[in-house]
Amino acid sequence: MRLHRLWLCGVTLVVLSETVCSAPEKQGSSQRLLPARRVGRVGLIDRSGRWVLQPYFTDVGPWCDGMAVVKLGSKRGYCDSSGKVAIPVHFDSMTEFKSGRAFAKVDKLYGIFDRKGKWIVEPKFSDCRPYSEGLATVQSDGKWGLVDTVGKPVVPLQFQEAYSLSEGLAAVKSEGKWGYVDTAGKVVIPLQFEDAYSFSEGVASVKLQGKYGFINKSGNWVIPAQFDFAYNFFEGLARVKVNGKLGYCDSKGNLIIQPQFDTAWDVKEGVALVERDKKMGFLRKDGTWLVEPSLQSADRFSSGLAAVATKSADGGKLWGFVDTTGKEIIPCQFTSVGAFSDGLARVTEADRDGYINKRGDYVWREESNAAAAAARKRERSFIAYGKVERVTRADDLITICATEKESVAVARALPGYEVVMPIEGAYALFTGDVKWRELRSESVRLVDAVPELLIIAEDPAAEAAFEKLPDPAAASLSADQTIPGVFARLRSHSYTITLQKQHTIEFPHLWRLKKDATGKTATTVENLVPSSSGQKVDLPKGAARIWPSQLRSAWGFVDVTDKFVVAPQFSSAGNFTEGLAPVEKDKKFGYVDESGTVAIPVELAYASVFSEGLAGASVTGKKAGFIDKTGKFVIEEQFEAVGEFKEGLAAVKKDGKIGFIDKTGQSVFPATYPEAGGFSEGLARVRQDGLWGYVDKTGKLVIPAQFKVALDFHEGLAPATLDQKQSGFIDKTGTFVIPARYEDLGPFSEGLARIKQGGKWGAIDKQGKIVVEPRFLWMEDFSEGLAGASLSNQKAGFINRIGQFVTPEIYSQVSKFENGIAIGFAGNVVFMDKTGKVVWRVGSN
Secondary structure, eight states: OOOEEOOOOSOOOOOOOOOOOOOOOTTOGGGOOEEEEETTEEEEEOTTSOEEEEEEESEEEEEETTEEEEEETTEEEEEETTSOEEEEEEESOBOOOBTTBEEEEETTEEEEEOTTSOEEEEEEESEEEEEETTEEEEEETTEEEEEOTTSOEEEEEEESEEOOOBTTBEEEEETTEEEEEOTTSOEEEEEEESEEOOOBTTBEEEEETTEEEEEOTTSOEEEEEEESEEEEEETTEEEEEETTEEEEEOTTSOEEEEEEESEEOOOBTTEEEEEETTEEEEEETTSOEEEEEEESEEOOOBTTEEEEEEEOTTSSEEEEEEETTSOEEEEEEESEEOOOBTTBEEEEETTEEEEEOTTSOEEEEOOOHHHHHHHHHHSOOOOOOSOOOEEEEETTEEEEESSSSOEEEEEEEOTTOOEEEEETTTEEEEOSOEEEOOOOOSSSOOOOOBTTBBOOOSOTHHHHHHTTOOOOOOOOOOTTOOOTTEEEEBSOTTSOOOOOTTOOOSSOEEEEEEEOTTSOEEEEEEESSOOOTTSOOOOOTTOOSOEEEEETTEEEEEOTTSOEEEEEEESEEOOOBTTEEEEEETTEEEEEETTSOEEEEEEESEEOOOBTTBEEEESSSSSEEEEOTTSOEEEEEEESEEEEEETTEEEEEETTEEEEEOTTSOEEEEEEESEEEEEETTEEEEEETTEEEEEOTTOOEEEEEEESEEOOOBTTBEEEESSSSOEEEEOTTSOEEEEEEESEEEEEETTEEEEEETTEEEEEOTTSOEEEEEEESEEOOOBTTBEEEESSSSOBEEEOTTSOBOSOSOBSEEOOOBTTBEEEESSSEEEEOTTSOEEEEOOOO
């Protein structure tokens, strides 16, 4: 994993955006359960503050169609309006419920299920969008169409792109042109537009000959194409862009509010939120000011109140609320707030969550850390006595077998949790938060479990000894050790736990009870495996076992104990790729492997990172070739410059021109271009006459050189710009499928792409819809559902796919998530899981 330095400057303005599904609750909105936090976990409370769904999860909500998503790490499920987990928490991706249906992703394919978790359509779609007006938009074999609630195609899957149904029509694209179909699949507005959006208030924004206007449902122009860009109508006004500035027009095309803003939001409750010269304000629909641009940050109105922020004493932000007259109703005292809904707003003050009413009074507030810790300490731990022969699981029912003939139903775990199998028939450990039922067995005895805390032991004295345990350092059990009388204390299910035949355990604290001179078990404990710098420790899955570290002016490599396993001796050292890291000493290069051994001698004049088993290298320093992982040249030094191998081909420079070779060194097409990138999704960028286009693997120029800037394809789309001012996304025909309207952008990753508007970063989906409002000073690509981001020029954390921070903003550097783990730097190097919990910390050099 790579650490990315945050190059941040200036100040940032925050616009809060809370994702809320407005579908009515069958139980009545006044009875809706509320997400609440306790000791870092989230559950649901009612309006009296009573826990209805215990706080076992990393996130809960929002509510849609009477159902709410529950998240546990990277997994998702659903709870119903009674707070019961109705659909197991084991899906990688899910959509919100609409029309009693939702989509879930299994092995890269989406299927449709109902409120009870029953599959209506087994997973077969490669992509999907939620139901709207009884139909859902789905993709299969690269083609889009619409299906009904039983998965039957209503609009055939034949289009290049398709939007969700809105006001009886859906925008569709074929051969680069957009039009509209009705619910019968009939094309009612011919495919003729360069871009098109969903209908709202009877009209839709479309693009023709480079300009945007509005058409009605007959396809007739109601506002001629005259704007640089146009958004949907809300409350009778639509945002439009002219000469780079945003304003508002009415249904006749009259500019009610002249284009003058850097950023603007849709009208809500009769008021528009706008930004000009890095200050925010509120405009009435008639163009008069409710609050002139003077605010550091603000959110749109909801239920008659809008969140606004002032600068705090430490340079941060404190949030409060104003009413529709601009009067401050609730003072600015909160570090974060959500929008009001059903008379309540979620707030954070002094690191404690709560809900306030419109008077600013708390109706519920999270316990203080001390109070929560005290409550946790009073709860009983889970201990199983007796030799465990077998552990099985059927659905969510866990069974411990004390003997081969006797099996006892021990517990019913929350959906989505896994059972870790016993160690060679002696012990059993479970991960996750589990509610245990009463056990009816003499051979195995249980007491109630506390969330995130499990103990399993043979000896009854362990229960008494548990209360006296200190917090030990992480330790590991070697393969040849025996563990009679051992019990494991696991403080958090976020630890990675691996139980194998050789008794290797990652990260739990392992202890055993001391025995006195007579052999009886005492109530004191000793660390089974002392923590020391020489002790082997298993790292999180996917992490390198050592990494570069600098001591004074020299670089070496350290392990997780912060001990140098490769002494500081190099003038520079790189990160590991494919098991090898490049190092430099006395202007010569070589490679170190993950055991700390110099795998390729430091004798090269040039060396690059390994990719697809090969790395660019040079001995002479005059020409470059490629070496394998033994250091042998498999492609001789003959090129002026070389790139990385991607999709079996590498760009190389010869006689001042760039072409591509395969892994045998053979040219696949002649060197003709002054500049080129690597292959991605079958295409490579090439520059010709100062402009960029794309070639395929035969060398054919399949997209003519026409772009000032063009980047690699990811997920079928590539960032590109025609004029170096505004960027958008093109498909593999070279057509802009997302218009060039952004200041900067990044590639698509997991269905989302970074975009920059008004000097701030956010994210869009493949329809160009903003899903993360541009409010971040810095932002990374999404990886495993999270992206590094920062609201200031000092610290960064990770946000989810709707722009909410799920980890603290405390890191100066962060990596992407890989295999559920990311690396951050906050004084020293830490490994964190997706909740932000530190699972390993390296001491500071």
